Amino acid sequence: MGRLTVTFLLIASVFSAADVNVYEQNCVGCHKKLPVTLEKFFFDYLLEYSSERQVKKALRRYLKHPKKKSSLAAEELVERYGLMPKTRLSDDDLRRAIDIYWEKYKVFGKIE
Numbered sequence: 730m731g732r733l734t735v736t737f738l739l740i741a742s743v744f745s746a747a748d749v750n751v752y753e754q755n756c757v758g759c760h761k762k763l764p765v766t767l768e769k770f771f772f773d774y775l776l777e778y779s780s781e782r783q784v785k786k787a788l789r790r791y792l793k794h795p796k797k798k799s800s801l802a803a804e805e806l807v808e809r810y811g812l813m814p815k816t817r818l819s820d821d822d823l824r825r826a827i828d829i830y831w832e833k834y835k836v837f838g839k840i841e
């Protein structure tokens with residue numbers, strides 16, 4: 730491997746580690762306490778909104794303004810745990826967190 734390649738790989742790994750953190754740090758911890766997984770919520774959104782663009786848009790909207798009316802979660806869950814708190818992430822970080830969330834659970838391209 731040339732020095733350039735090594736440098737590139739190093740930079741790429743630093744960036745991807747930082748990326749994972751936005752999602753891991755801001756979503757996963759709190760969700761571990763819930764009886765419904767982030768994966769289940771993801772598929773609810775996929776079923777309801779279908780395309781990558783629509784899913785991401787709906788997620789952005791919900792995370793910025795969680796409302797009972799637009800929630801896809803079961804009513805009993807919301808009664809027991811409350812709505813999720815409005816995100817405090819910047820638009821950029823929220824976008825990145827949702828991109829990571831999408832990449833983690835999307836099924837397209839994984840089916841051979």
Ligand code: HEC
Pocket residue numbers: 752755756757759760763767770771774788791792795799800801802806807810811812813814816823826827830
């Ligand atoms: C402090 C706790 C907490 C954090 C942080 C949190 N969530 Fe949630 N989340 C909840 C709770 C509680 C619910 C269930 C109630 C609801 O749906 O609002 C929920 C529901 C959801 C849902 C279903 C929404 C719906 O339609 O009802 C999605 C999708 C979701 N979270 C994704 C995320 C993502 C992505 C992040 C990180 C950017 C995140 N959550 C951060 C607590 C949290």
